[in-house]
Amino acid sequence: MSRRIDVELTSQSDDGTWTWRAAGAKQPKGTLDGALLYSGAAVGDVCRAEADFEIDGIFITAVMPAKGRSGRPDDERIELLGSTTEFQGVTTQLAKKGRSGKKKDGRRRDDGKKNRAKGAGRDRDGKGRKASRDDKPRKPKADAPAKPKPKKLKPGRAHRKALIEDLPEEQRVIAEQVSRGGIAAVRKEIEEQNRRAEEEGTDAVRADALLALAESLVPQIKVAEWRDRADAALKSIADVDVRDLRAVIVAAEDFARDDESRALAEEIRSGLNQRVESDQVKWQDEIREALKEERVVRALRLSSRPPKAGSPLPPDIAESLASQANQALGGDVSQQRIGIVLEAVAFSPIRPYVAIAHIPPDPGKELLEVVTKVSDRIPDIAKQFGIEPIEKGRGKRRPKNQKRADKQEKSAETEPVAPSGESAAEKSVDAATQDLEPATVEETGMSSEPEPVAAVEVNDAGVDAEDDEAMQLHDDESLDEDPSDAETKETE
Incomplete structure (x- = not known):
């Protein structure tokens, strides 16, 4: 029997036949005579066809071009342009389920509120707000821009790199460790190498010679580090934190040892004064x-x-x-x-x-907690609240000589007895040497970063x-x- 189907033309043979398949599907498919096609037919066209479905296959008997949905020519159609405004989607958000307004026994909570006058609460006016607040009109908050936080000083490593490159090859590794973490970093690296050497069964590293070399490099690296900080401070003197600038100037007393460094410190000091x-x-x-x-x-x-x-x-x-x-x-x-x-x-x-x-x-x-906390600064007001001002005593620091004497006395008590062949003079020299080393470190206060100067109240x-x-x-x-x-x- 004959049926009408939509077919797609897939290819054309030299003998005048065409291959086809059902539009949008792989099956069914077959061939048709090119004489049945309309003029202008091309591969890929989707058209209507009259087909006879028989036992031997499907035979196309007629082919017609596909027509539009409206059945009218293109020049007789009306095009709908639509709105030119951009469509904005609408989003909704469900509110959380509130209280049902009923008590456990089934009664509603607002039974007695219907007969109450609106806003008739205790110490409140008709608007439901305290009367004392209505006497003070609210001032609009000024839309002032947020105050930018001062930038932190970010020094480079130009002077430290130049110093390390000028050193001999065998000293550069030690200098790198000192520039990163000081003597403590060198000790840690030596301990790590000795641990690996013990696991591998090789000789351990001599720590005393390496530590002596590291200690000799510390002053030079500190000077180079200060130069890096000073250059960064001078470059960003307009927006860097004032505390960082003051720290650089204070450290200049120890590390600005040549005319160029002193001139740099003076330039930073002048810029700091203008900034302040x-x-x-x-x-x-x-x-x-x-x-x-x-x-x-x-x-x-x-x-x-x-x-x-x-x-x-x-x-x-x-x-x-x-x-x-x-x-x-x-x-x-x-x-x-x-x-x-x-x-x-x-x-x-x-x-x-x-x-x-x-x-x-x-x-x-x-x-009362606030008044107690600041009672030493506002004693008269604290007494009005019945709070006795708390006197905050200032701790007295012991002089450095007293600290050194205490350490020497403590070390003398814990020092083991020397052999009989050792003289008393040698013992005193050793004890003094042991005591002076920690005291020197404590007094100099050498660290990788200078301490910032604290602010002073007006x-x-x-x-x-x-x-x-x-x-x-x-x-x-x-x-x-x-x-x-x-x-x-x-x-x-």
């Missing part, structure tokens, strides 16, 4: 801006960390800062707000001129070590805290 003067002006402007926005906590914390150590606050800033601090501690303020302001006042140079007007009738535990020479540690709590990120945020947290 510029930062001092910016620091004062930043405090004035905080006072203008009535951000007293930020202004207090800024005042405790001046770029130029020992510089007093200008009179206009000190007067305005003390006035706003007193206002922040007066009136109807929360205990959390009082604690934040008192902690900031304790480290500010204007703390002698700040007083709290009203003590809360029932101070909370957190507020116009306050009586700051001890405990206060310096407490100052670290007021980092740069805490300066950006808005005092109004603390009040909002407590209200909520």
Whole structure:
């Protein structure tokens, strides 16, 4: 019987026959006479065909070109262009299932709330907020850019590489170890080599000769290391951390031994002075801006960390800062707000001129802990809370001569008895040599990195070590805290 199927023309033979297969499939397939095709037929065309399915196979009897879906010529069709705007997808997020509003016994929780007037809560107005907060309109927070953190000093290795390359071949490995980790790195490498030699059954390395060579290379490597740090500091003197610059200048007293190094240190010192003067002006402007926005906590914390150590606050800033601090501690303020302001006042140079007007009738535990922590810095305010100021004693350091004498006495007690053939003079020389070696290391304080110079508080020479540690709590990120945020947290 005859059926209509869609076929695809796959190839053309020289004898005029074509091969075909079902469109989109491998089977069925067969051949057809080229005379049945329409004009313009080509390999790959998909067309309609009348086929007779018989026992001997499938025979194509007629072929017609495929027509469009609409059955109309292309020139009679209408093209739908659609919208030119880009489609934006919509995303949804299901909220977490809340409380059902029913108790275990089946009653609803809001049975008694329907008849209650809206906002008729205790100590609240019709808007559902405390009346005391409505008296203080919220100020819009200034969209100030985040203050960039100072860059750390990243020295190169040009001078150290040049020094190592000038050394003999047998000394370069030792110099590399010293430049990386000092004498300790050399000892560790010797122990590792001796351990491998013991496993392999070879001779161990002589440690005394290698350590003596390493100790002789330490001064040269330290000088080269300082030159690398000094070059990096001079190159990035405009944006590197001021503490790193001061550390380079302090180390110059030991490692700047020629005219070129001294000139380099003087250039860094001059650049540091200019940097400090510029930062001092910016620091004062930043405090004035905080006072203008009535951000007293930020202004207090800024005042405790001046770029130029020992510089007093200008009179206009000190007067305005003390006035706003007193206002922040007066009136109807929360205990959390009082604690934040008192902690900031304790480290500010204007703390002698700040007083709290009203003590809360029932101070909370957190507020009392804050006052106790800073009671030695604000003793008058601490006494108003009934807290006796804690006197933080400053530990007295023993003189170096006393330390050396104690070590000599201790070593003399633990020293074994020398043989009878050894003289007393030889014993005293050995004991002195053993005692002087650790003392020399302790006094010189030689390390791979110079220690940074600690910052000094404004116009306050009586700051001890405990206060310096407490100052670290007021980092740069805490300066950006808005005092109004603390009040909002407590209200909520």
